Amino acid sequence: MRVRVELFGRAAEQAGVRTVELDLPANATSATAAEALAERYPRLEWLRRGSRPARNQEYARWEDPLAEGDEVSFIPPVSGG
Amino acid sequence: MIQLEATDTCPSPLNVMEEVELSNEEILRYGRHLIMPEVGLEGQKRLKAARVLLVGTGGLGSPLGMYLAAAGVGTLGLVDFDVVDFSNLQRQVIHGTKDVGRPKLHSARARILDINPHCNVELYETILTSQNALEIIGEYDMVIDGTDNFPTRYLVNDACVLLGKPNVYGSIFRFTGQCSVFWAEHGPCYRCLYPEPPPPGMVPSCAEGGVLGILPGIIGCMQANEGVKLILGKGEPLIGRFLLFDAMRMRFREFKLRKDPECPICGENPTVRELIDYNEFCGVHPEAESVPLTEFDLTPAQVAERLQRGDPFLLLDVRNPEEWAICRVEGARLIPLPELPGRLGELEGADDIVCYCRSGQRSGRAAELLRASGFRNVYNMVGGTLRWSDEVNPSMPKY
Numbered sequence: 094m095r096v097r098v099e100l101f102g103r104a105a106e107q108a109g110v111r112t113v114e115l116d117l118p119a120n121a122t123s124a125t126a127a128e129a130l131a132e133r134y135p136r137l138e139w140l141r142r143g144s145r146p147a148r149n150q151e152y153a154r155w156e157d158p159l160a161e162g163d164e165v166s167f168i169p170p171v172s173g174g
Numbered sequence: 175m176i177q178l179e180a181t182d183t184c185p186s187p188l189n190v191m192e193e194v195e196l197s198n199e200e201i202l203r204y205g206r207h208l209i210m211p212e213v214g215l216e217g218q219k220r221l222k223a224a225r226v227l228l229v230g231t232g233g234l235g236s237p238l239g240m241y242l243a244a245a246g247v248g249t250l251g252l253v254d255f256d257v258v259d260f261s262n263l264q265r266q267v268i269h270g271t272k273d274v275g276r277p278k279l280h281s282a283r284a285r286i287l288d289i290n291p292h293c294n295v296e297l298y299e300t301i302l303t304s305q306n307a308l309e310i311i312g313e314y315d316m317v318i319d320g321t322d323n324f325p326t327r328y329l330v331n332d333a334c335v336l337l338g339k340p341n342v343y344g345s346i347f348r349f350t351g352q353c354s355v356f357w358a359e360h361g362p363c364y365r366c367l368y369p370e371p372p373p374p375g376m377v378p379s380c381a382e383g384g385v386l387g388i389l390p391g392i393i394g395c396m397q398a399n400e401g402v403k404l405i406l407g408k409g410e411p412l413i414g415r416f417l418l419f420d421a422m423r424m425r426f427r428e429f430k431l432r433k434d435p436e437c438p439i440c441g442e443n444p445t446v447r448e449l450i451d452y453n454e455f456c457g458v459h460p461e462a463e464s465v466p467l468t469e470f471d472l473t474p475a476q477v478a479e480r481l482q483r484g485d486p487f488l489l490l491d492v493r494n495p496e497e498w499a500i501c502r503v504e505g506a507r508l509i510p511l512p513e514l515p516g517r518l519g520e521l522e523g524a525d526d527i528v529c530y531c532r533s534g535q536r537s538g539r540a541a542e543l544l545r546a547s548g549f550r551n552v553y554n555m556v557g558g559t560l561r562w563s564d565e566v567n568p569s570m571p572k573y
């Protein structure tokens with residue numbers, strides 16, 4: 094299946110792009126998407142451990158299955174004030 | 175979670191309201207509020223009766239304190255223990271240049287009372303801790319979180335959940351900001367979103383990564399806006415909605431956020447029933463700065479001495495190129511920490527390496543990484559360029 098990943102902030106800077114199209118196996122989850130992303134952009138390896146996934150503008154769990162055409166985002170916590 | 179339409183009233187923590195009156199001077203002052211039906215005399219009295227706690231009087235706390243006071247919030251509690259520094263003035267607009275060196279609470283109070291002498295300002299010159307949080311927060315209708323670290327964010331969240339109070343959340347980094355309203359009685363809490371903190375060192379602070387000075391102004395004003403709506407009980411609050419702001423692209427993204435039935439504090443079977451040790455929870459050791467030197471640490475003076483003697487060693491700067499452009503120690507070589515794992519090959523053969531950064535934090539992590547990769551004599555220059563400026567060469571700029 095094909096999903097579209099949207100990157101924000103530091104992740105977008107590290108990858109050098111803001112959106113990425115990923116081809117994933119049929120049973121892919123948010124976690125699979127993060128791993129595929131880290132394979133293409135090694136500097137994004139931290140996303141799987143240090144962010145929260147969202148699917149179609151709604152917060153999701155790592156194990157939630159994805160569907161064709163989904164938009165996946167990874168939102169890192171920030172602490173500045 | 176409740177679904178709210180734009181015309182619905184928003185839940186308010188002000189249920190029982192003490193009787194307050196407005197003087198003619200106050201009526202004149204709040205006239206632009208009073209003539210709008212959404213506020214009116216009744217809403218302005220609610221604002222006057224409200225007790226709001228601002229945790230932090232920094233970047234977010236500055237616009238929060240000034241706008242909430244101007245809007246007529248009757249009582250503002252301020253929690254901070256810091257002193258105004260030159261490096262704060264780029265964004266912490268409640269403090270002025272004349273206030274450098276003064277406790278932030280004092281300059282914040284002075285500015286607030288200048289804006290609105292009717293505001294009752296209550297000061298807590300302390301770090302918010304598990305020991306005092308319930309007592310302090312318990313005195314207020316809501317908390318607005320303007321802290322700058324994960325342990326305090328989790329502490330504020332947990333205390334608000336335990337006390338049933340709303341927590342108007344805002345957070346910033348570089349060019350992006352986040353805003354939401356966490357109120358476990360009506361929606362999700364911060365832990366529904368991030369049940370556990372990120373591994374220590376993974377998320378850089380604003381001191382390490384920088385922050386656009388305008389950003390806390392924008393996010394802090396959004397928090398003030400949400401706070402006022404909660405007090406009025408009007409409009410559509412950010413409960414269950416998480417707002418992400420990108421200043422560089424001037425874009426807002428909104429994510430729907432549900433209450434997590436498995437949330438460790440507001441879920442169906444909570445495992446957190448009282449406040450915990452949040453520094454331990456976040457893997458943070460605030461006393462680390464006073465820890466005695468280890469055999470792997472060198473003071474800037476010791477490094478300067480080795481340079482002067484002409485000892486053969488590699489001085490490795492692990493800061494970012496932007497920081498390198500501001501200042502550097504003569505003779506150093508730059509490999510930014512994020513690139514270090516992929517550039518270890520360039521250090522082959524170096525058997526004596528001294529790492530430095532701005533404060534000694536990142537270089538400490540770099541030294542650990544080098545040691546774990548098999549390099550033998552790796553040292554960390556404690557205190558970084560900040561301490562180098564204090565103890566070796568005062569002409570080196572601090573930032």
Ligand SMILES: [Zn+2]
Nearest residue numbers: 363366437440
């Ligand atoms: Zn929760």
